[in-house]
Amino acid sequence: MTAADELGAFLRARRARIQPTDVGLPSGSGLRRTPGLRREELAALAGISIEYCIRLEQGKESNPSGPVLDALARALRLDQEERAHLYGLANQAARRAPGVPASQHAVRPGTRQLMETVRPCPAYVLNRTNDILAANPEGIALLAGIAEWPPERRNTIRYTFLHPTARTLYPDWRKAAADSLAQLRLVQATDANAADLAALVEELDAHSEEFACMWNRYDVGRRRSGRKTFRHPQAGTFTLTSESLHLDDRSQRLTVFQADPGSLDQDALKVLSAVTSLTDLP
Template sequence: MAPEQHGGTELGRFLRARRTQTSPDSLGLTTGPGVRRTPGLRREELATLSGVSIDYYARLERGKETRPSPEVVDALARALRLGDDEHQHLRELAARAARTAPEPPSAPSRTVRPHIKLLLETLRPNPAYVLSRSMDLLAWNPGGLALYAGIADWPAKQRNLARYLFLHPAARDVFGDWDNQIRGCVARLRALAGTDPDAPDLASLVGELLLKSPDFAGLWERYDVTGRKYTTKTFHHPTVGDLTLGVQAMQLEGTPGQRLGVYLAEPGTPDHDAMLLLDLLDLTAARTVGDEAAPRHR
């Protein structure tokens, strides 16, 4: 994440991003005639709304003040009209900034336990996979890999859903709502980076995407941490056609942040028929990735 190493703290960067994206009109502030040179709220306006001095707020944003009280954090959240997820993220950033010594960066294992791989197999024909916290595709059943058309062409260790969305040439065609997909993806990574910015797995991925994708870089700068909560996703698959599937995702207990993702369709529907075809696709790469793939049994 080298492009952002320019001083300050994640707490300060988050506050500045939210301040510059908050409309004075939305808070009932009169802006008067003429064009404002500052996008969003001015520092002094946010300080006044939060009940803190302008100097204190400026120090917070610049990373010179790192121990805001819970009352100040809550006042800032109210002034910025933060949602529940953003408010909680602000609390986590404040807690991290207050630590006298940073915690050592974690390097989560990519290993998926055998019984979780067995679970993927038992979920067939429903497409299912296991993701790392930074969206690496760690294990899958046939449909789980085939659903993301073209991702099987990449080596197993390169398969990452964020990388796929921004860098794979097929992604824009696979997702009709690609713009919404990428916003939710960046919000998830931003939330993780705020509380563990030095984690090597995340730093490597973000650094790559900042360099290779202007779309990613633009969204990363916005510092949104709340994405759309999906209940269904529509795929425009080049082999099985269009299908809209229900989505369920859950944390896997006892793992280093691994998540299980499962797609579902009502039996007897065209979507279910397309899902059955996905499960039968013969992807050579899905059978040759060794320990990172779920077992295939016919």
């Protein structure tokens, strides 16, 4: 799929989520064959021709102007991240935006030392498509069962969708899955034709019906710090706060999970750490 096709698919997906009444239009009495706004309604709201709207959605127009993008963003009620995603896709379609440098797989010794220093807090380094480039023992143990996979297949999004243990590790699995894809969509906006991204999407699309459904919703969002609950098969149920820090050229990010001091969650981390001493984690 070209960047222009991705831009069109994003516009169609967002149009389908807007009801006429959301933007002050009458719902009408006729039966709508598809959910959301009709193309002519979006065109009218954005002040563009229906023919131009069709060309955009069909991937036949790859150079929309800034004012057109602004008008579409307003009509579709895009939030800040969705608006940035729209512009990123448009830049890719017009070949105006520089690509993101290829992910660097070498993790600096200082970063590895830092992950050892924060133990027993789980920590790992991810690249832009969420491959695990390095981790401390607790970071691997936190994703129960991922150690069964060879290091080159350890990817947090692949784990979420394809590893059976992930379904029980995350009490709110659907939210965890949706959040991971929202972040991956942002990567796509910067380099829609990247081979590593295409390969991951192709694999997940082939093996997970839920992935295909969620991916086609075109949700976008940047991964932020926050609290996450785990139902770990060995350490029990606990809630941790995650902090993500971009490293060097931003092609890598370090994620560290922490528990509130003196809490039962902190005790669970000690159990998780004990598990790593009894298990061979390559």
